[in-house]
Amino acid sequence: MKDFEKDYPDYTEAMGYEHGDEPPCNLSANRNFYEVMEARVARRGFLMGGLASIATGLIGGGLSGKAALASSTSPLIGFAPVPVSFEDKVVLPEGYTFQVLGAAGAPISGDMPAFRSGANSGDEQEHQVGQHHDGMHFFPIDGSSEDGLLVVNHEYIEPRFLHAEKPGYKGQPIGDSDVVYDADGKRDDDEVRMEIAAHGVSVYRTAKQADGSWAIVADPRNRRITANTPMEIAGPVRGSAHVRTKYSPDGTNTRGTVNNCAHGYTPWNTYLAAEENWAGYFANTTQLDQKPDLPREHARYGVSTNPQGGRYGWHLAKSGADEFVRWDATTRGASATEDYRNEPNSYGWMVEIDPFNPDAAPVKRTHLGRFAHEGVVFAPAVEGAPVVCYSGDDSRFEYIYKFVSDAPYVAGETDGSILDSGTLYVARFNDDGAGEWLALTPGRNGLTPANGFADLADILVNTRLAADHVGATKMDRPEWGTIDPRTGDVYFALTNNSRRTQAQVDAVNPRAENNFGQIVRWNYEGNDHTRSSFGWDLFVIAGTGRSSVAPAGGSLNDDNIFACPDGLWCDENGRLWIQTDMGDIGPDYSGPLKDFGMNGMLIADVETGEIKRFLTGPWGQETTGVVSTPDGRTLFVNFQHPGAHASPEDFAAGNFGSGFPDYDGATVPRSATIVITKADGGMVGS
Template identity: 40%
Template sequence: MAHDLSRPLDPFNDEDSNTTPNPHIDQIVQARLSRRGLLRGALGGAGLVGAAGLTACASTGQGAVASPLGSLGFKPVAKSMADMVVVPEGYTATIVYALGDPLSASTPDFKNDGSDTAFDQRAGDHHDGMEWFGLDAQGKPSRTASARGVIAMNHEATTDQKLSSFFLHANGGASTLPRPASEIDKELMIHGLSVVELQNDGKRWAYQKASPFNRRVTTMSDAVIHGPARGSEHLVTRYDPTATKARGTLNNCGSGKTPWGTYVSGEENWFGYFFRDAQDDDRRKKDKQVQALVRYGRKAGAASRHGWESGGSDERYARWNNGALAASAKDDFRNEMNTFGYVVEIDPYDKTQAVRKRTALGRLGHENCTFARAVAGQPVVAYMGDDARGEYIYKFVSAARWDAADAEPANRLAAGDKYLDKGTLYVARFKDDGSGEWLELSMDNPVIAGSSYFEFKNAADIAVFTRLAADAVGATKMDRPEWAGVNPKNGEVYITLTNNSNRTPAATDAANPRSYTDLKNGKEQKGNVNGHVIRLAETQPAASAFKWDIFLFAAEAGADKSTINLSNLSDANDLSSPDGLVFSQATGLCWIETDDGAYTDKTNCMLLAAVPGRVGDGGTRTLTHGNRTVTTHAGKPQTPATLKRFLVGPKGAEITGITETPDGRALFVNIQHPGENTNMADIGNPAKYESHWPASVGYGVGQRPRSATIVITKNDGGLIGS
């Protein structure tokens, strides 16, 4: 999850490379676009966090679902700026798994003082998207088990200022180049994924330190390239001239669970980890990759996020310099950046199999990947957002038709090969009449095959340079598409559009209709400051057209209800910057998490529960921007009965991944980067840390804040949210 645009730290999380004059909605020149080529139908007293305990869930549109609740059965929590997790009366939140927790019996307990090592055997940093995978009493995979299971989890990034992960190192780390190799080695290990076993003994949840299922995937782990980019000249590196293998996964953000029972993770803001010097464009001369490098946020001479390339000549450092430094791509790492930016898949039950990078789903700033309910005889369909200002919403439709026998395959990753390696990728175009269309990204589309914007020779080019293909067909530029979720009751797709400081009044359109000024601590914030949630309805998931409306306009309760607070939000449910979005398979509730910087003068980030409606349940709203008007399509206004604040996090934290047990009685939520606004110069003075959570509530030792997973249960044992 990329940080909110108003947060001053971490500019690499606010990638902004879509400077194309891509038209908005109805500005496409129709004569240039062939409908036949673009629109190919794919079918032809609040509870406070304490220590100990654990649980998780599935959120992928699989399995049975109860009818959505008619209302929300809990008292909303108030906004809070306290350094704690606040949940409703009648609920308990317990910390179960935090940065540095050991994942093997031989790994020492976490000291949390900057001296710890062996992070390839510990929980990584910045807990993010996660999914639940059940285990029965014999330790076998189970889709219904709710007392024992493994959680597969993303570790997106690290809390950093001036290059280093300052809470990870004893003295805060080096702030100048070259970086010490020992610091880089730690940072290479805290990124990636983890798989951790959790059990409930009837009294409490706890993670199992010595479980044989426990696993870390880091930036150095083996990965295999699958799909159309396998063997592409654009993925050739010194590490693997055959372009069939890569190393590791990076900046993993949102998650998903496949119909065949594997875990998928989106590689998001990977571009900032690389460096190429100011002369690199000249060395590449007429190489078309110069255009692609800039479009993916990597300008020549720009500093990298952590300076990993400065650690020495060893390949584990040299690979982060993606300049054209040798005679050919086989002799350097000019293409290393092209090996990132994909949806990656693992089998959380089988640590012997390497990560697979599914290039058919495109290369972009992937947030998450969510699947429509699989239907026998129909293609498998997945939805994805590209999290950056002015980027796009995508859909993948498999070539293979779903076979129900693959729900329990002998080899789960082989099933992934079947459904994710071949298919068609589409990008969304929104029309101002509330309809939309999926534009095909393939060489069968004459706009791409004959593009003068960028030369596409084959399917591998589209897979590696997906953003440029979407530019070429005229997709609609959106306000940072993040998580997508599928309503299990009616199949409608909800997508969070977190915010966009670049959305000017002149650039507003029906799908992104707001541009306004908001004040925070007396300072102006402009654009679509608070973000919104859009939703799509299709006649079937593989359809080439859709209807849309805006389910929720995020806003402060006191904002103008005619121009900003269009969803009629109150103190019980106002919010800013919706980010994570997951539907409960047990209740049908829609959970919405925030990654906010615009409203943090009034409240820490939060989790809300919503009762979803359906596309078209509201009406149109017309907004005036100077001498022009924009008419949008809005869902019905919210009330405290349909949208409530369920949780508020500690200081500086983002509320990230979320999953539940199949019975809906344990909800897992990730708390990412508490205390991120701490000044690096104060590393030796814990009294000045912005946050001390979770040690401040009894979990672990030391005073340095840690990203962590909590489990929320209802005190009467009931369904969460009911």
């Protein structure tokens, strides 16, 4: 498995690639997680080729005495599993219903501008729900399970659906990531403004109505946070030379947030939005001797050297206004305060948002590190003890991180500033099932000026390079994490686990390109998350019946096969909700993931190891984002990018790839939240 990094010379051809994924950036010699897995298996006397034979070697061993290999029927999962689906619809177990809430373009603020399919303006989009929903959290109002603020991330956009009725798009063969330039290579200002506004975060009030449905409620707290919203920079990087720009010469402020994937919910009742694949939004065409000349804080993250940038070419808007040209990180002035060479350094952070205070500027918390954050998950807060949280870097062969605050948590007093001082660590997974956290602080583990790390701000801006230097374990796209609130066990999804080409498949190695993923789990002695050592195992190895290992031993079956675990959430009762992202799969897909049908969501009982498929979604979508009301009787789930598999020719012909959620034959598909309830009013999943 250690040679996997060489399997795909063109990273866009790798299974599971989605628009916006980073190019390979980790060129360090650190061991990847595959080598650790192989070494551990070898130590226990198993062969890697036979997955069934490693069930007791990797699954359920050494964690808190759980009955991980028990074979019993779960008391927590009381529904009949739904089958794999190939249909353009939402499928739920018998006895469950759903409704659509907050689809892209739904009005939430201002004069509540109506959604017009493919025809809204930038000004209207600034008051409408953004595109491509991802992580979210429900903030109850006064503890209510029927009234609260829903905060939703918007990971990226599909320009052709935003502009479907506009010249240059309507009736044209436009791909899912394409934008239209004029003859001079420039972009329309309003189209760019709309795309910027469709990114970021939506905050809106939603309440249960008399008929049992949920609706958006006009409220002064409703707002859009976009890729142009003013924000503060906090923590050790604030004011440093790394983030000084023309907009903020003192390095204390920036604008906007993009590619907000998963999220976090703090013990002090605020929201954290993750900035994931942000590097491709920028262009840096600086050259030295006619060759690209990127600083390491750009190169290690994949900032594009293409004059149009890696994604949407926002810096090429016709007007040349400052809000647009800031996406050009090319060195143009005599100093950093005369251009935007440092603008990319103000991205890659976790962004704290107070949903109840619309006047409070979002804050980028730099001590949590700079990388492709998938999200952040907090350990249960302990009065008088440090705050602890975890975050994965969602790119191939990147790392998992932990932050431990200096100050103790004090209920009712602690706020987000506690995240500005502490220690950031990166994980090393050892062969024997033990692991250790390596501190990323000045003077420790070789992070010295002599080795290229001037101070803490320099380490944090170059978090990946610091992790490379200290010898962290390369993981395979760490996605969401979650913590069992009852036991403290930590779970992280590793979404792609590929090793082989199709030509290398044989009877004992059945996983063609081994792209199905796994979920890793760890815990601590005394359930103390501040400790520097931990014990780990694999909770489940995803795949088909022939290529998986179930938590209770044996293989997954028709009721629970899945691939590419992404979203994770452990509810208060110990149900582990698992969401999948196999890419933009449509009905004609015939590749290695064809047996899994459409993306969906499963539930695992972590005590018994039982897993059942709870939901499947429409064509082309990724199932992502999951949270319930406090009483557990209402569940919110997001569907992202339905119809994204539609070819340019399909789009030109008006075949948009999916009808979700409107199914009227004319409206473009839209990302949306669905609200799931049980017909008998019981707890969802029970």
